[in-house]
Amino acid sequence: MDREEIERLIGRVALKDRAAFEGLYDRVSAKLFGVCLRVLNNRAAAEDAMQDSFVKIWNNADRYSANGLSPMTWLITIARNTSIDRLRAQRSGHRDVNAPGFELPAPGPGPEESAIAASEAAKLAGCLDSLEADRGAAVRGAYLDGRSYADLAEQFGIPLNTMRTWLRRGLIALRECMSL
Template identity: 45%
Template structure:
């Protein structure tokens, strides 16, 4: 499940980065897409700094104006799209706060309540390493054992379904999977 969540997060990040690239070329539809995907989070950042209300809404609007103007500066190799957008919203809200002369902000620890639901970078790197090891070890198995394990554990097929698909007895399928799992365990423990 974590691998699927990681893949989904990567795909969402890539779609957002592509949308920002389109915004840099003046694509209004892409800008609307960026807004739809990120406005709730960015509004939360503005509210945390400015408190709820018109000031936070104005800061959010100003942040998106800045996104429109600066989209060509976004570099996916340097930051994730949501991090870049959050920095713009944060800086816009802080500028508004400074302009009104009121410096009562919430402690930085409260920002954890607004945490991005995607895994942290170190967790993604660790997951990617574990996934690479798993797929590498699956590659060392015999073709049929690896296919049975992939189908059973990654696609969710039951043993009886596998036996029916292969046209073999259920006991044979279970034995092959058990042998494959033991080899897989040995490989992963190296």
């Protein structure tokens, strides 16, 4: 995926350029739909999540440049967060309007930091594999399946507090591995 092209399209979408929006959709919708399907595992729900994601992309494209993420990370984060919010709403049987979602990526630091993060990101898979298998699975479970600490504690059969300590150790190890 051509980073500069996607970045240019997002920039034009920020100016409410419809043709650019359709161009962006044509280029990235298959990837984002794949992400929504992976999280929600249901076509109809994934279609809704992707629709919501693109509405957010249209409405918030002007916030992209401030945020320093690579363009695909920004788009994928919107699709993933929107899908996770929907998944959790499904699980709890309702959408709790008072619970703050985290549907949009936070405004970030500017390009410099993200360049560092991007080079680290490339190492993620290898570093996850170097973690104890359970910790890697827990990180994936949280990111891709929207598991909470309580879900993970149940899954691994350990107390909630232990789960948090244990996963945080995994995150520290992950960070160290990726910074090397």
